[in-house]
Amino acid sequence: MAYWLADQGSELLLVSFDYGQRHRIELDHARRIAETLNARHEIVDLTSVGRLLTGSALTDANVPVPDGHYTDVSMRSTVVPNRNALMLDVAVGAAVAAGADAVALGIHAGDHPIYPDCRPAFLDAYARLAKVANEGFLVAGFRVLAPFLRSSKADIVRTAAALGVPFELTWSCYKGGPTHCGVCGTCTERREAFDLAGVPDPTIYVGAEDAEVSQ
Amino acid sequence: MAYWLADQGSELLLVSFDYGQRHRIELDHARRIAETLNARHEIVDLTSVGRLLTGSALTDANVPVPDGHYTDVSMRSTVVPNRNALMLDVAVGAAVAAGADAVALGIHAGDHPIYPDCRPAFLDAYARLAKVANEGFLVAGFRVLAPFLRSSKADIVRTAAALGVPFELTWSCYKGGPTHCGVCGTCTERREAFDLAGVPDPTIYVGAEDAEVSQ
Numbered sequence: 040m041a042y043w044l045a046d047q048g049s050e051l052l053l054v055s056f057d058y059g060q061r062h063r064i065e066l067d068h069a070r071r072i073a074e075t076l077n078a079r080h081e082i083v084d085l086t087s088v089g090r091l092l093t094g095s096a097l098t099d100a101n102v103p104v105p106d107g108h109y110t111d112v113s114m115r116s117t118v119v120p121n122r123n124a125l126m127l128d129v130a131v132g133a134a135v136a137a138g139a140d141a142v143a144l145g146i147h148a149g150d151h152p153i154y155p156d157c158r159p160a161f162l163d164a165y166a167r168l169a170k171v172a173n174e175g176f177l178v179a180g181f182r183v184l185a186p187f188l189r190s191s192k193a194d195i196v197r198t199a200a201a202l203g204v205p206f207e208l209t210w211s212c213y214k215g216g217p218t219h220c221g222v223c224g225t226c227t228e229r230r231e232a233f234d235l236a237g238v239p240d241p242t243i244y245v246g247a248e249d250a251e252v253s254q
Numbered sequence: 255m256a257y258w259l260a261d262q263g264s265e266l267l268l269v270s271f272d273y274g275q276r277h278r279i280e281l282d283h284a285r286r287i288a289e290t291l292n293a294r295h296e297i298v299d300l301t302s303v304g305r306l307l308t309g310s311a312l313t314d315a316n317v318p319v320p321d322g323h324y325t326d327v328s329m330r331s332t333v334v335p336n337r338n339a340l341m342l343d344v345a346v347g348a349a350v351a352a353g354a355d356a357v358a359l360g361i362h363a364g365d366h367p368i369y370p371d372c373r374p375a376f377l378d379a380y381a382r383l384a385k386v387a388n389e390g391f392l393v394a395g396f397r398v399l400a401p402f403l404r405s406s407k408a409d410i411v412r413t414a415a416a417l418g419v420p421f422e423l424t425w426s427c428y429k430g431g432p433t434h435c436g437v438c439g440t441c442t443e444r445r446e447a448f449d450l451a452g453v454p455d456p457t458i459y460v461g462a463e464d465a466e467v468s469q
Contacts, residue, residue: 041423054306082302083302083303083306084299085302086299088298090295091344091347091351092347094351095351120350120351121346121347121350121384121385122347124339124346124384125340125347128336128339128340129306129340132303132307132334132335132336133307134335135307136306136308136310138310155390155391156387158386164382164386165383165387167379167382168339168376168379168380168382168383169336169339171375171376172338172339172370172376172384173370173371173378174370176370210284226461
């Protein structure tokens with residue numbers, strides 16, 4: 040999404056969130072991607088909030104990260120309650136303070152079955168709230184952008200390849216290790232997306248490493 | 255509001271926010287009030303967010319807290335962008351995680367002219383968002399409560415007196431001192447509210463202390 044916005048000529052303030060997620064390694068990857076764009080990058084500490092949002096596999100050490108596809112019922116355990124509204128609220132507050140004309144988020148069609156806060160109805164309700172909550176303080180024409188709302192992950196890989204995204208710097212895995220696990224829900228979908236898009240996948244997966252070691 | 259909810263027989267989780275406000279002394283007062291109710295009280299650290307919400311007199315040391323009434327244009331400087339949506343989103347996330355059937359906030363009619371995120375339209379938009387963002391994860395009949403939405407501060411003082419609220423533990427002043435200043439917008443309205451309600455005001459104001467000293 041950052042590359043897509045930069046390609047439109049946008050001036051960027053990139054915001055990442057530490058909410059106590061196992062895979063906080065994603066924050067370091069976000070920082071490195073921001074550097075490639077020479078964009079300002081802020082990491083917002085929401086770990087204090089994360090302690091109240093218990094019961095999710097992403098933030099609670101007692102709940103395991105499930106493997107397989109997002110359409111499985113077990114993937115419901117990866118929902119962090121109200122997470123996207125919270126993140127958007129920080130972004131909108133920062134946008135009001137900075138006089139920015141838009142905020143953007145990277146929700147996509149593959150997340151619709153499991154995550155209610157990734158659906159078109161969520162985007163509509165959120166955009167309405169942002170306008171009402173900040174009436175008189177927003178730049179005229181302020182928008183909440185979700186450029187991949189109706190795109191599959193394969194669509195996104197194709198778009199990203201065309202934009203020159205450094206895929207080797209991107210991160211998906213929920214397991215929290217130093218290498219993509221290759222089997223959790225988000226790794227499963229990452230691998231499929233590259234396959235379906237016909238784009239070479241530079242990601243090193245633990246399984247792939249093991250295979251090389253055992254050869 | 256906590257006393258009002260306790261009076262209804264509600265089981266409470268009280269949440270306060272440190273967002274870098276000058277008057278963080280309010281957090282200590284909130285803790286003491288929670289203790290009188292034997293209610294769980296959590297202070298959520300949003301100081302990392304506060305750094306992005308620049309330009310408000312409440313969080314930015316370079317912007318002075320104005321004196322006088324809320325209806326003055328200068329009071330616009332006390333708006334913290336998107337603050338109430340952010341706080342509510344933390345509360346709703348905690349409610350989903352805890353299986354709670356409601357969240358409540360203390361917005362009131364006196365705040366409507368200046369603060370867009372205290373108005374009835376905000377409450378409606380927010381309640382809709384909360385349901386859409388957490389579809390399938392909320393307790394049936396989940397509600398966003400704002401019991402004082404259409405009450406004046408004088409109405410609230412009357413209700414609080416009837417509920418036995420320990421007024422000496424409550425805090426309003428925005429200036430950040432150890433004693434209520436008596437002249438900032440929120441002190442001005444606090445004093446008026448007690449006057450209008452005909453309820454004795456136990457608050458010690460700096461001005462009143464000075465007057466006693468000079469007698």
